[in-house]
Amino acid sequence: MTFVLDGAHLTCEQVDRAAHGSGIALGSTARAQAAWRMAGLLNGPVYGRTTGVGANKDVETEDTGLDLLRSHAGGAGPTIEAFRARATLVVRLNQLLAGGSGVDPALLPVLTAAVNLGLTPPIRTYGAIGTGDLTALATTALCLLGELPWTRPSDTVRIEAPAGDTRNPPTEAETRTGTGTEAGTGDTRSWERAEGGPPGTRPGDPVPRFALASVDALPFISSGAATLADAALACHRLGVLLSAATAVAARSFRAIDASLEPLSPVVQRGAEQTEVAAGLRALVGSTSPRRVQDPYGYRAFPQVHGAVLDALGRAERTITEEMNAAPENPLIAGGRAWHNGNFHSARVALALDALRAALVQTATLSAARLATLNDPAHTGLLPFLAERPGLSGVMILEYVAHSALAELRHLAAPVTLGGAVLSLGTEDHASFTPQAARSALAAAEPLEIVLACELVASVRALRQRGLPCDLPLDPAMRDRPLDADLDAARGLLPGLAP
Secondary structure, eight states: OEEEEEOOOHHHHHHHHHHOOOOOEEEHHHHHHHHHHHHHHHOOOOOOTTTGGGTTTTOHHHHHSHHHHHHOOOOOOEEHHHHHHHHHHHHHHHHHHSOOOOOOOHHHHHHHHHTTTTTTTTOOOEOSSSSSSHHHHHHHHHHHTTOOBBBBOTTTOOOOTTTTTOOOOHHHHHHTOOEEOTTTTTEEEEEEEEEEEEETTTTOEEEOOOOOOOHHHHHOOSSOOOHHHHHHHHHHHHHHHHHHHHHHHHHHHHHOOOOOOOOGGGOOOOOHHHHHHHHHOOOOOOOOSSSSOOHHHHTTTTHHHHHHHHHHHHHHHHHHHHTTTTSSSSEEEEEEEEEETTTTHHHHHHHHHHHHHHHHHHHHHHHHHHHHHHHHHHHHOOOOGOSSSTTTTTTHHHHHHHHHHHHHHTTTTTTOOOOBBBBTTTOOOOOOOHHHHHHHHHHHHHHHHHHHHHHHHHHHHHHHHHOOOOOOOOOOOOOOEHHHHHHHHHHHHHHHHE
């Protein structure tokens, strides 16, 4: 389903939707047009427009912007996945709509067309340190210029035209001559008809191009859009998994008849903890407790899981604010250019460091509950939920869970303890937010695996106890490879999120 970008209301969930094929449409470009007109009236030195960049900030230049793009497109490592590159385009487009960059607003419909055609720039993995995604966006700019090829999605991905889109698609004549006009704005799009042309295109396809002016170069790349895209994707996916975690824990509560006393409203404090306890209480329903107190995996669930949801909420709010702001340097506003450091993403890095650390805490409790599910002292069943004495049952799930948990711990290493001094000492700090965002996105897989291990074991325990369980997991109790069970459980997790 198509949604409108307006520079003010983009959410992490929308970034995820767009990354996986949803169409986008442009809202008002008024703020972008106002900044562009203002930029054209500026006098005096303006960083990146009339000067060099970095240590060359005091060197007067003229028409060197395209050289800046070519020199800054040198990333390294493998190209990132198409869905991440697509999310990058969406975030940068939304920021440009917020105004303040001074970029020619005629670029905006061209960038929108690239997203809706499913074309993405070949962004390399390494090149940013938290002071702007210069290599990623310079690469994007060279695609717009036609100096690098766009990357096409696989033929299995279907990109639909935005519903209700009022733009006039380019006619055959327009695509031959390379022009087209967006309805109602007077903005000009550039199109190239691929006739067996650049790699990544097929004959007959319109390829969006835009002749960026020299003065548009730095304003276009002065953003952490790729980092924010990864962070937004991570927050959305982790949010789904953390919601599912409560449903998984509820099955473990029922499987061992854990006490619901720790979930009582009387003992809760803090909004997130209270909400977690209430949600879990509703999912569990009732149990017949066998112990005065259960292990921490049960008794401390509201405290630990409430903390991770609090960290997720803080990260999501921070990222949402940044995606709907103008991180430009210089910022074109109030009739002048304001030189600043708003491209620096320290607050995002700190929020993501806290989130990844909190994920380890909640995953550790899941692994602890898995241990109790294997223990006859808690289930009253055979060790490892085996079919008969002496068999291994689901013993291997503990190994798998702790393997994934070790990866989560590795990914939780804080990036904000690092530092860098670059460009002859002119740029003397770095947040390493791209690394924080990449690690947060990577953390979703091991978290999912830990939860899947607990889910497989809890469902097996419920079935052995003759308790209701309607999940479509293999009911066989014999010793057998459990990889298919884990794959199925991972696929079920999103559906368990309320």
